[in-house]
Amino acid sequence: MDRKEYELMMAAAGYKIKKKRRRKPKIKIDLKDPELFHREKLRILNVILDSVGGHRAKAAELIGISERTLYRWLKENES
Numbered sequence: 670m671d672r673k674e675y676e677l678m679m680a681a682a683g684y685k686i687k688k689k690r691r692r693k694p695k696i697k698i699d700l701k702d703p704e705l706f707h708r709e710k711l712r713i714l715n716v717i718l719d720s721v722g723g724h725r726a727k728a729a730e731l732i733g734i735s736e737r738t739l740y741r742w743l744k745e746n747e748s
Contacts, residue, residue: 711746714739 714728721727729739 714742
């Protein structure tokens, strides 16, 4: 039985199914200093990429951004 079948069965029985809400991580960085913001963003990206074994799609999902945005951020920092 897959998830949809389970939800339909539970709804038919009168149960309400709560959908999981995706929570974005809360990271506080001083935005007044652009250089500090840039360094911290890089540090956080590297920590997250290490935690998911370098899998960029998983890292983007964890952060709550699109894969394209993550690729753009990484490309900006290659040069």
